[in-house]
Amino acid sequence: MHSFTTERLLIRPLLEEDKALFINLYTDAKVMRNISAPLSDEKAEKAFYNTLRMMKKNQPKIMTWTIVNMTENRAIGVQGFTWPTTNNVQSGDRKLAQAEIGIMLDTKANGKLFPEEAMGSLMEYGFTQLKLERINAFYASKNLATKRFVNKLGFILPANLQKKNGITVYQYFDYQQWKQLLIKKVFINTSPKEMDNTADEMAMRDCQQ
DSSP states (O other), rough: OOOOOOSEEEEOOOOGHHHHHHHHHHOOOHHHHTTTSOOOOOHHHHHHHHHHHHSSSSSSSSEEEEEEETTTTEEEEEEEOOOOOTTBSSSTTTTTSEEEEEEEEEEETEEEHHHHHHHHHHHHHHHHHHHHSEEEEETTTTTTHHHHHHHHHHOOOOOSOOTTTSSEEEEEEEEHHHHOOOOOEEEEEEOOSSSSSSHHHHOOOOOOO
């Protein structure tokens, strides 16, 4: 699990020092309004340590990064991948075919196109470094802000796979789409020993217009 940067953001793995940010996000009624009821401080803290613990496993089902605004040197949110237990595991380490993506941002970071930049770069990382075949997005149908930036990123909306109750929307972005149009320019912060030159070159490619 690496840290990486985009034009304005540092995306680094969740750390112990991010506890206050994590708790603030999960207890904020406005941030949680389209996700679920806000957590209590106690439950948010428990969720934070559970996330850190799961990230340390050999093949974690949760990988979470902290989003840092480099201009202000301030953490503004978290994002990550989760893998359902029914997912098929490909040969080799950490090569899971599909993952669900999610993002939570401080309300002060709204209106600055940070979701597109942060999540777009994580998608790039998922395809180049984690060898994902498909990235899935689930969100509340009333969450128009998420719908807007997910569509801007190019996620497909399969009409035949939507739930009948209409409460949750499902969209996906797959590897074949990514090969045709890169999302963001991502700089992996790692030493040459941590990955081969091919992977490094893939992660450093400019996005196609």
